[in-house]
Amino acid sequence: MKSSLNAQTIAAAALVAALLLLPAYSSLTGNIFILTLFTRIVILALAAVSLNLIMGYGGMMSFGHAAYLGIGGYAVGILAQEGIGSGYAQFAVALAASALFALVIGALSLRTRGVYFIMITLAFAQMAYYVASGLARYGGDDGLTIYKRSDFGGLVNLSDRVQFYYLCLACLLAVVFLIWRIVNSRFGLVVQGLRSNEQRMQAIGFASKRYKLVCFVIAGTLCGLAGALLANNTDFISPAVMYWTRSGDLMVMVILGGMGTLFGPVVGAVLYLVLEELLSQLTEYWALIMGPLLLLVVLFGRGGIMGLLGRLNRG
Numbered sequence: 001m002k003s004s005l006n007a008q009t010i011a012a013a014a015l016v017a018a019l020l021l022l023p024a025y026s027s028l029t030g031n032i033f034i035l036t037l038f039t040r041i042v043i044l045a046l047a048a049v050s051l052n053l054i055m056g057y058g059g060m061m062s063f064g065h066a067a068y069l070g071i072g073g074y075a076v077g078i079l080a081q082e083g084i085g086s087g088y089a090q091f092a093v094a095l096a097a098s099a100l101f102a103l104v105i106g107a108l109s110l111r112t113r114g115v116y117f118i119m120i121t122l123a124f125a126q127m128a129y130y131v132a133s134g135l136a137r138y139g140g141d142d143g144l145t146i147y148k149r150s151d152f153g154g155l156v157n158l159s160d161r162v163q164f165y166y167l168c169l170a171c172l173l174a175v176v177f178l179i180w181r182i183v184n185s186r187f188g189l190v191v192q193g194l195r196s197n198e199q200r201m202q203a204i205g206f207a208s209k210r211y212k213l214v215c216f217v218i219a220g221t222l223c224g225l226a227g228a229l230l231a232n233n234t235d236f237i238s239p240a241v242m243y244w245t246r247s248g249d250l251m252v253m254v255i256l257g258g259m260g261t262l263f264g265p266v267v268g269a270v271l272y273l274v275l276e277e278l279l280s281q282l283t284e285y286w287a288l289i290m291g292p293l294l295l296l297v298v299l300f301g302r303g304g305i306m307g308l309l310g311r312l313n314r315g
Contacts, residue, residue, distance in 0.1 A: 007309045012263035015270065019169055023162045035161055037277060042168045043229045045269035048253040049175055050222035055251070056259035057183050058215050059195030063118045063247050064105070064125025068098045068220045070132060070242035072227020077144040077237040087150030087158070091228050098224025099217050101128070106216035110209050122244055132239040143238025150232055158232050168229050172266070175222050180262055182218070191215050256297055258304030267305050 019042065026035040047069055054060040075094035084090065109120040138144045149158040158164045182188045193201045194208050202208050231237045240246075249272070257268025275293070279286035303310070 008261070008263070008306050011267070011306070011309055015263065015267060016173070023165055027162075032161070035165055037273075039161070039165045039168055039233055040230075041270055041273045042165070042172050043226050043233060044250070044253070044273065045266045046168070046172045046175055046229070047223050047226040048250050048257075048265035048269045049172070049179060050219045050226065051250050052254045052259060052261075052265045053179050053182070053222070054216055054219045055254055056261070056264070057179075057188065057195065058191045058212060060110075060212065060216065061118050061251075062109075062121040062216075062219075063244060063251070064121035064123075064128075065219070065223055065250055066244070066246035067105075067125040067128040067242050068102065068223035069227040069230060069246065070128060070237070070239065071098045071101055072224035072229075073231035073237035073241055074132060074135075074138070074144070074227075075224075076150060076228045076231040077146050078138055080146050080148060080150075081138060081144065085148055085151045087152040090150050091225070094224050094228040095221050098227070099221040102217045102220025103213070105220075106213045110212050110216065122247070125242060125244060125247060129239050129242040129244075132242060139238070141239065143236055143240070146231060146235045146237065149235070150228075164232070168233075171225060171229065175225070176262060176266070178222075183262075187211065187214070252294060254304075256294065256304055258306030261304070261306040264304050264306040271305065 019038070022038055023035060026032060047065070050068075051062065051065045054062055072094035075097050076090045079085075079090045079093060105121060105124045109117050109124070112120060133141050149164075152158070156163050156167055158167070183192065190201065190206055190211050194206070194211060198208050227241070230241070253268040253272050254265045255268070256272055257266065258264030272294075275290060276286065279289050283289070297304070302308075
């Protein structure tokens with residue numbers, strides 16, 4: 001067990017070090033694209049990490065998690081459109097709106113289990129998608145262009161590629177640390193106990209729905225943060241961000257890296273999005289190659305990449 005943990009820790013540390021040094025590599029080689037690509041990867045890794053909290057640790061298979069990406073992004077875009085450029089206001093609204101939406105979805109969907117839970121979360125996400133598509137004042141189906149990035153009063157310049165990248169990376173690492181604290185707290189242990197045996201946890205006096213709802217809201221709020229960063233990264237937000245296929249992408253990242261592991265979703269996001277970029281440059285039918293590769297990982301890499309590292313190390 002000790003060597004397995006060491007292998008996973010070394011892989012996580014190497015990944016963090018590479019992400020920290022990436023801007024220096026980009027500057028030395030003059031490769032601006034790699035910094036742009038990894039800024040997007042870091043943001044989506046943050047969203048995957050938030051999904052892992054409910055899916056990997058809480059056992060809640062949400063198929064509507066991308067809705068919070070859109071809500072966070074639209075909070076930034078709509079406020080910018082209305083002349084409110086303060087990043088403090090925009091991000092606060094993004095987090096609050098995502099938390100409120102998660103509270104409503106969680107309060108209703110957590111009354112069900114299994115496939116019914118999956119379908120209700122999917123239905124709410126699609127509802128958010130169609131609402132955003134109907135916002136004619138804010139672009140409707142065509143999306144909303146954001147002409148000025150969030151202003152933090154000189155604290156950080158989001159128009160500077162390197163500063164923005166490090167802001168996104170700092171948010172990712174802070175969220176990973178927060179989730180580590182959560183899952184190792186009494187609250188987190190209860191949530192993990194509910195995933196394993198909800199009836200037994202209820203029998204000893206834990207209010208299962210209350211714990212799961214709080215966990216659900218935390219995950220939605222953190223994904224809303226990713227949405228606010230994504231809107232600033234692309235200078236654009238559209239309903240497509242909320243579509244169910246984006247939720248599927250986030251689930252693939254979590255499963256690929258390793259559900260219920262701290263850095264698994266980050267590893268999964270990096271691998272999935274780098275493969276997507278490389279294969280899309282080789283052929284327009286890249287999905288036909290990506291599909292079987294992911295299937296092989298699922299079939300032979302039980303526990304994802306982090307699980308595979310542990311087994312190889314033990315072997």
